[in-house]
Amino acid sequence: MKPIIAITMGDCAGVGPEIICKALNNQTIYDVCRPFVIGDKKILEREMKQLNGTQAIHTIQDVNEATFSFGTIDCLDLDLLPSDLPYGEVSAVAGDAAFQFLQKAIDLAKKKHIQGISTAPLNKEALHKGGHIYPGHTEILAELTETKNYSMMLSSPNLKVIHLTTHVGLIEAIRSITPERTYQVIMLAEQVLRSAGYAQPRIAVCGINPHAGENGLFGNGEEEEKLIPGIDRASREGIDVTGPYPADTLFYRAAKGDFDIVIACYHDQGHVPIKVLGLEEGVNITVGLKSGVIRTSVDHGTAFDIAGKQIADERSMISALLSAAEMAPKENLN
The missing domain is CATH 3.40.718.10 (Isopropylmalate Dehydrogenase)
Incomplete structure (x- = not known):
């Protein structure tokens, strides 16, 4: 139907x-x-x-x-x-x-x-x-x-991205990311893809810092503080979610089929790869309504x-x- x-x-x-x-x-x-x-x-x-x-x-x-x-x-x-x-x-x-x-x-x-x-x-x-x-x-x-709990998702023929934060400045975006928000968006991604017919959505979370922090080498432990607890919580509940991964390789991997959707931490991190792949084919989707x-x-x-x-x-x-x-x-x- x-x-x-x-x-x-x-x-x-x-x-x-x-x-x-x-x-x-x-x-x-x-x-x-x-x-x-x-x-x-x-x-x-x-x-x-x-x-x-x-x-x-x-x-x-x-x-x-x-x-x-x-x-x-x-x-x-x-x-x-x-x-x-x-x-x-x-x-x-x-x-x-x-x-x-x-x-x-x-x-x-x-x-x-x-x-x-x-x-x-x-x-x-x-x-x-x-x-x-x-x-x-x-x-x-x-x-x-x-x-109250919704998110912006971008979709193109080869890549889907959902955002933890959108129209705020970069400093505010990083400040507003919490383990709870990370968990919520993982669950939104899972729900919308399952509802669309994906049997077991493969979800990947993007890191905040270069190289996803590289075990504390870059940043101030944002991945460990803000992302990993939410990822671990969803994983314990049976969600196929992994990360955080470095942004400079994750979007390439997702576009070639390793993952069904990427969770981006802030606006440009998610928007740029979608628009590089084809501005005229990118679509903005509101999920979680x-x-x-x-x-x-x-x-x-x-x-x-x-x-x-x-x-x-x-x-x-x-x-x-x-x-x-x-x-x-x-x-x-x-």
Whole structure:
């Protein structure tokens, strides 16, 4: 059975509607999942006309009404936007609509009607003008699903990485790593990969210091203090987790198949190898949400400067959908 993936249109003054239309003109998406759009039918129809597309837009009010058939885009139409919404402009109405599209997807996830969410980009300034003061998608998802323990995962065709810390400075990142956080992220990695169908996920933890500290030669014992207790705890519980390993060899080993996922200690340690392997194929995934749903996103912003010009690249949207299909929980599909 194929997972049902909700695609939220994001800020419709940007390239979201365009890349959604282009991505859903790819048969491969329908081969691996059952996609539908949460957004505004008028905007999709405007975009389809400008692209000279042939896909029909099928309005639905419930997931059960979707056809999930290639050549037709099922749209759960919230009807929140004017048909002449300007391209490339920050607006409260677009920011509010982007929030409501995501809120609807989260509601469906809580009810177990969908297994994944793929998000087109939103604009933070427009989001705030619309009355929703959040840094971005992740924080909305965490709050509306009442999730405290979550993490950012990056996925590319040959490498998966999950982070202990993300958008903080390096000194703060190292300070905030604890044995408990290390254990929690190991368990998140285990859970998301098992749910996606991995029988025994092979997890590797990256060191903080050069050469993973080399037995105290580098650093101040951070590996022994912050990482190893969490690794040992998870290992005693039967998790296939090893490390810490030096970063300069671990990502190479994982990319060639020695491990299923790498736990990175800080933002750039995990992001750089993924983006070197192929920026256009990297996907951001939020894991650990209480709803059980997987959320994937494109790895770019709203691109207001090219919105409405029909030149946006849909490859990241395609990758986000393929990753959602791969990582979505496989139990209870119907």
